[in-house]
Amino acid sequence: MEKPKLLLHACCGVCSAYVPELLIPEFDVAVYYENSNIYPQEEYFKRRDAARIMADGFNLPFLEATYSPDAWDDATLGHAEDRENGPRCRLCINFRLDRTFRFAKEHGFSWVATTLSVSRRKNVVQINEVGALLADKYGLSFLGRDWKKMNGETISQDRAKRSGIYRQDYCGCRFSLKKKLAE
Numbered sequence: 001m002e003k004p005k006l007l008l009h010a011c012c013g014v015c016s017a018y019v020p021e022l023l024i025p026e027f028d029v030a031v032y033y034e035n036s037n038i039y040p041q042e043e044y045f046k047r048r049d050a051a052r053i054m055a056d057g058f059n060l061p062f063l064e065a066t067y068s069p070d071a072w073d074d075a076t077l078g079h080a081e082d083r084e085n086g087p088r089c090r091l092c093i094n095f096r097l098d099r100t101f102r103f104a105k106e107h108g109f110s111w112v113a114t115t116l117s118v119s120r121r122k123n124v125v126q127i128n129e130v131g132a133l134l135a136d137k138y139g140l141s142f143l144g145r146d147w148k149k150m151n152g153e154t155i156s157q158d159r160a161k162r163s164g165i166y167r168q169d170y171c172g173c174r175f176s177l178k179k180k181l182a183e
């Protein structure tokens with residue numbers, strides 16, 4: 001029987017090191033890199049290349065969205081001072097997943113998932129609420145899982161370390177970079 005097609009939004013190499021393995025038995029998976037939040041552009045490329053290496057390792061197609069930092073800035077305008085996991089992060093997640101859903105709809109995928117919940121720093125409730133709303137909007141299914149459960153983050157980090165790919169040390173946007181530099 002043919003497996004359903006699932007588009008997996010991936011934010012970096014670390015997050016892509018383990019989640020695909022959990023999906024491949026049930027789904028026909030393609031990895032989608034839409035991370036217009038990432039600042040600066042060199043950082044975007046580093047994370048993209050690491051995510052691609054991981055997708056190649058699983059023999060999965062790797063698809064890249066158009067990097068659109070100006071559109072991301074517009075979508076999060078007025079939220080520079082928000083705390084992490086607050087309203088700006090919700091807008092950021094919505095921006096990236098909305099584009100992922102749109103691509104999925106236009107290219108015959110019936111399911112969407114994201115690696116974002118691998119990280120302990122991310123709010124899985126927020127991610128899954130956004131995913132569920134977008135699933136309704138586009139008439140697709142969202143696989144809202146908490147990938148950090150059962151050591152998901154530790155396994156992902158260990159694998160990424162062993163494979164020698166780039167591993168970032170801030171969430172992604174210019175505001176999270178500023179916060180990290182101030183620490």
Ligand code: SF4
Nearest residue numbers: 089092171172173176
């Ligand atoms: S802190 Fe992370 S999730 Fe929040 S807006 Fe910045 S990049 Fe997006």
